[in-house]
Amino acid sequence: MKYLALIYSAPGSNPDYGTPEFAASMEEWNKVNQTYIDAGVMVSGDALQDVATATSIRIRDGKTETMDGPFAETKEQLGGYYLLDCADLDEAIKYAAMIPAARYGTVEVRPIMDLG
Amino acid sequence: MVHAVLSEVVQDSRGRLLAALIANLRDFQLAEDSMQDALASALVHWRRSGIPANPTGWLLQTARRKAIDRLRMSRNFDNKSAQYAHLLKLDQADAEEESEQEIPDERLRLIFTCCHPALDPKTRIALTLRTLGGLTTAEIARAFLDREPAMAQRLVRARHKIAKSGVPFRIPEGDQWAERLNSVLSVIYLIFNEGYAATKGDRQIRVDLCEEAIFLAQLIAELRADQPEVDGLLALMLMIHARRHARATPDGALIPIEDQDRTAWDQPMIAQGIKLIETSLLRGSLGPYQLQAAIQAVHSEALHFHTTRWHEILGLYDLLVQFDGSAIVKLNRCVALSYVDGPEAALQSSQDLDVELAEYQPYHAARAAFYHRAKRHSLAVQSYDRAIDLCDNNSATAFLVEKRRDAKKEAEQMLGL
Known part of the structure; x- marks a missing residue:
């Protein structure tokens, strides 16, 4: 079963670029990536540009409305994701708990809908 | 037929x-x-x-x-x-x-699924009661003062989540076992407490829920023997449930343990509980449920309230605090302390809990009783007032109102009014 791990955190809660903490944190993320690859659960995973770069789009009465900003203004914002292929929810929770941001933010795990 | x-x-x-x-x-x-x-x-x-x-x-x-x-x-x-x-x-x-063979017992797997931490705690309780217990959706709704359609909806959502999100139908193993067993035991104890001390409404004891909880703990004990905390929880519930005929008046008013008619306690059930906890403690793997059961065993063994071995109870609370340092456990420890070192010591010791338990009715009721026993009647009346304000259970309120009246009367007598 595939699970999407959505990574939310408050801006500024992760270490600043260029600091030793940042380097340590990058190493941690790389380690997690490698763990996923070695375990054969990694489908994909990416970090997103910050929320200031977001554009939200909707179509109303046939017209495209474009808005500057994220879908919802929240304290913790979506900052990245992993798509993981796991046996069940227990395994998905186990791997999602390894994501460094789980310690200062929140990771939401959602199963991918099986349409096959 | x-x-x-x-x-x-x-x-x-x-x-x-x-x-x-x-x-x-x-x-x-x-x-x-x-x-x-x-x-x-x-x-x-x-x-x-x-x-x-x-x-x-x-x-x-x-x-x-x-x-x-x-x-x-x-x-x-x-x-x-x-x-x-x-x-x-x-x-x-x-x-x-010809399907003559025994149906394999899958209930242990099922209870771990029903109590999965990915489900909301209230949903775990409802799903466990519905699936493994004998309660209908209407009965569960009544127990939680929910409307039946809302409870039915909650159960449908839970089954949907289990199916769609891949909650495994499996007995956890290895390092997951202890944590997940704990989740199951806490669901069972919540069911018991809901039956034992209904927070709302008129009926103080809802025997159904207590018996369901005991049945579930017995089931786990039967399917997976030699689990000290399972036996501890079962012993704890048995000893508390053994007092069901003594803890309320016929019209439903609450009777605290100090005023209970101990001859009305269910002695065979107590004996069963004591035997369980004694065997379980011998395994040498202490845990919070076993300690709470041991405390109840000391209460159960006292023929009268005034012969309760409070030193032992206090010692057990000192151990329990190491497993569960919550303010509520500390408050209960203060009650034991009040019978060992006196109410003034308990007032002093419970002072620290004031912020955390400001909205907790039993905290103010306990403080009121300490003041009352320390003959500081006007402070007792104030604490009773606070407890009455916070209480939403009719029989508990009636009990507190009566205690407040006593404290007030004693205060007036002391002033020679």
Whole structure:
């Protein structure tokens, strides 16, 4: 079963670029990536540009409305994701708990809908 | 006649049947629906052709066939689906073996699924009661003062989540075992407490929920022996439940342990609890439920309230605080302390909990009792007032109002009024 791990955190809660903490944190993320690859659960995973770069789009009465900003203004914002292929929810929770941001933010795990 | 036999089979084997079905179908909702179909079918067939030799086996086989029908009729039916093929195979095997063998007991797996931490705590309780206990949705709704449609909706959502999010139907192993067992035990204890100390409404004791909780703990103890904390929880609940006839007046008013008629305690149930906790403590793996059970054992062994061995209870609370340092456990420790070192010591020691337990009715009730015993009557009245304000249980309120009246009277007597 595939699970999407959505990574939310408050801006500024992760270490600043260029600091030793940042380097340590990058190493941690790389380690997690490698763990996923070695375990054969990694489908994909990416970090997103910050929320200031977001554009939200909707179509109303046939017209495209474009808005500057994220879908919802929240304290913790979506900052990245992993798509993981796991046996069940227990395994998905186990791997999602390894994501460094789980310690200062929140990771939401959602199963991918099986349409096959 | 058929109706009576069927009710009996359902009462005895509902959880076991449903667990076996869920193990086969991997789908809570389909299992529940097929079971209903099978029960309806039993009423018709058993009346016509007599009660089968193995009624439970008959129900399981029929429910599986009903599930096959339901799958066939479903909108996106695919006869190559793994679920369907698996069921057909089981049905064939049943027919060949005349389904005389015992249904495998899958209830331990089921309870771990129902109490999965991915479900909301209240949902865990409701789903466990509905699936493994003998309670109907209407009864569970009543127990939690919910409307029945809301409770039914909660159960449907839970079954949907389990099916769609891949909650495993499995007994956890290794380092997961202790943590997940804890989740199961806390669900059972919450069920018990809901029955024991209803926070709202008139009936202080809802025996049904207490008995369900005891049944569930017994079930786990039976399916997985030698788990000290399982035995600890079971012993704890038995010893508290043994006081059910002594802890309320006929009109439902609460009687605290110090005023209870101890001859009304259920001695065989207490003996069962004490034996369990004694054996469990010998295994040398302490835990919070065992310690709470040991505390209840000391209470149970005292013939009178004034002969309670409070030193022992205080010592057990000192150990319990190491496992569970919550303010509520510390408050209970203060009650024990008040009988060892006096109410002034308890007032001093409970002072630290003031912020954390500001909105907790039993905190103010305990402080009021300490003041009362320390003969500081006006402070006692103030604390009783605060406790009464926070109390939403009629019989507990009545009890507090009476205590407040006593404190007020004593204060006036001291002033010579």
